[in-house]
Amino acid sequence: MSKWFSKSIDCTIKLRDPPNHNKYSPRDHSIKASISIKFLEQQDKICFIRCGLAASAYVEMQISRMNYDAFYGTGVRYEMVKDDHYFFNSWKDFTLNENAQKNYDDNSPQYHEIDTNDAFINDDLININDNNDNNNNNNNINNSMKTYSFTPGEKIKENFEFELPNGIYLPSSCKRFGDINGDLTVTYQLYVNVYKIGGLFNKKPKISNTFKIxxxxxxxxxPNFEKFDKILIYGIQEIFNDKVKKFYYDKETNALIPTSIKTNHVKTKFIRQLWNDDYKDKNYINITKSIPIKLKFSIDSSIDLYVPLSNQLSISLISDLKSVGINSNQSTDFVLNGQSTNLGVFKLESLTIEAHYKTYIKCRQYSxxxxxxxxxxxxxxxxLVYDIKDFKYSKLDGIYKKDITxxxxxxxxxxIDITKSLMEILGDTTLITTGNIADWFDNSLNFRFCWKVSDGGSQIKKFEFITSSTADFLIGIVNSGSSNVLDDRDRELFTPPPTYEKSKDDEKLCS
Structure with missing residues (x-):
């Protein structure tokens, strides 16, 4: 929008070969764009045009103050405090000649300003270092610099390219990231500034028109944090109490008999046995069994946002049948002549992934x-249905196991197509990754994974893993003194302690 005339200049900024959703990253950090400037009115005293990339953060926080009033007494007053942080600016300038063509090529210098002390980008300044007398790059501030005039209809078209630096931490784009007490909005914009020489007394160039996308x-x-990647292994066990068989074994007929009940109805079993013999103890004990299921989950410690999600996790179902008095998965509790009793059937329902944030935000003197x-x-x-009768037996561990491919x-x-990377799956949504900038923002990210497993009937168990896995683009990984290739036994040594509270049944099964 023009500061002087709202329609004096028209400018179109278009991205060239942008990634999906115009979402850039350390793996796709080259930003190419083209500009088309059309002068709608007579324009004089134009000295140069600046194309740039700027990042800013807007912080809003609710604070409470004690309010002392002689009439109403003491109370609490709430108010909002706000602050802006302009933490990154990168630009290229091109000057003009008599033919209104640019006099600059793509190899011209690209200047960066990475702010750690809240030096604001002021639209009245050429850049955020205008007050720095030692800035040799700021050659455009020249009281005698040449100016140009443009007539209505004249156009300037140009391409430019920027590279976001990978050697520093720049927070992800976000909108109102936080909670009810405060939030953070981070924006990245490409901009074009048209500079004119000032009035009679001030010959310093000033911005006359600004355009942004x-x-x-x-x-x-x-990148200042150590990068590493290893496999994290977690395991949680749940017991499906009184799981109902679809068929039960009848010794007299040596056959499987269909059951008349679909759910165990533990709380109402005493009443139901009045009209259904299957709920009586002598029959109920043959129809139901408690089955333990352990879900073993493996995830990379650093989830590469550029790599297919399916390549970075694995899952296994494990059952310790001996702990509940069952000696084999081929007994009549599970199968007879190849026919399943449905006792060992379990269904993988869903996987929910959560981002867990621990964040520090500063707004003025408040945090x-x-x-x-x-x-x-x-x-x-x-x-995604599995039957314990098909699980493989491990003689070493005495358990039955199924690796889900x-x-x-x-x-x-x-x-959701899990062959895509998390970057693609999230679309225009971003993750706020681990890092800090200046003294006003610090964040850590780790993932929670919640698998839902049902018994094919009424029972559903949640296997929730609070992991130390985080998100990153694995560029130039430094292995911290150990190989990333570990066998199963070695991985167990690196397995973190359980991140859940064991139930009494778990303690019995693990003892």
Whole structure:
């Protein structure tokens, strides 16, 4: 929008070969754009045009103050405080000649200003270092610099390119990231500033027209933090109490008999046995069994946002049948002549991924700590059904195990293609990755994974893993003295302690 005339100049900024959703990242950090400037009215005293990329953060926070009033007494008064942080600016200038053509090429210098002390980008200044007398790059401030005039209809077209630096931490684009007490909005914009020489007494160039378009930036983990990747392994066990068989074994007929009940109705079993013999103890004990299921989950410690999600996780179902007095998965509790009793049937329903943030935000002299979880993805599975009778027995551990293959997960995913990277799956949404900037923002991110498993009937269990896995773009990984290739036994040594509270049943099974 023009400061002097709202329609004196028209400018179109277009991205060239942008990524999906105009979302850039450390893996796609070259921003190419073209500009087309059309002069709608006579324009005089134009000295140069600046194209740039700027990032800013807007912080809003609710604070409370004690209010002392002689009439109403003491109370609490709430008010909002706001602050702006202009933390990054990168630009290129091109000057003009008599033919209104640019006199500059793509190899001209690109200047960066990375602010850590809240030096604001002021539209009345050429750049945020105008007050720095030692800035040798600021050659445009020249009281005698040449100016040019443009008549209505004249045009300037040009291409330019910027590269976001990978050596510093720039927070992801976000809108109102926070909670009810305060939030943060981070924006990235490409801009074009048209500069004119000032009035009679001030010959310093000033911005006459500014044009902007937004882009999205997905950051990686702070490059100042150590980068590493290893496999994290977690396990949680749940017991499906009184799981109902679809068929039960009858010794007299040596056959499987269909049951008349679909759910165990533990709380109302005493009443129901009055009209249904299957709920009587002598029959109920043959129809139902308590079955333990352990879900073993593996995830990379650094989820690469540029790599398919399916390549970075794995899952297994494990059952310790001996702990509940069952000696084999081929007994009549599970199967007879190849026919399943349905006792060992379990269904993988869904996977929910949450981003857990621990954030510090400063607004003026006030600060706020945020501890929030945000669901970012829910993957529903179709026909992902497994039967313990088909599990493989491990003589070493005395358990029955089924490794779920990646191809099975991919095929069963209903709404979301997990062969895509998390960057693609999230679309125009971003993750606020681990890092800090200046003294006003600090954030850590780790993921929570919640798997839902049902018994094919009324019982559904949640297996929730609070992991130390985080998000990053794995560029130039430094292995911290150990190999990333570990066998199963070695991985167990690196497995973090359980991140859940065991129930009494769990303690019995693990003892």
């Amino acid at each position: 937004p882009i999205i930036y997905q950051s990686g983990k702070d 706020l700590k945020i501890n929030e979880s945000e669901p970012i993805l829910k993957i529903k599975f179709k026909n 990646i191809s099975e997960l991919i095929k069963a995913s209903i709404d």
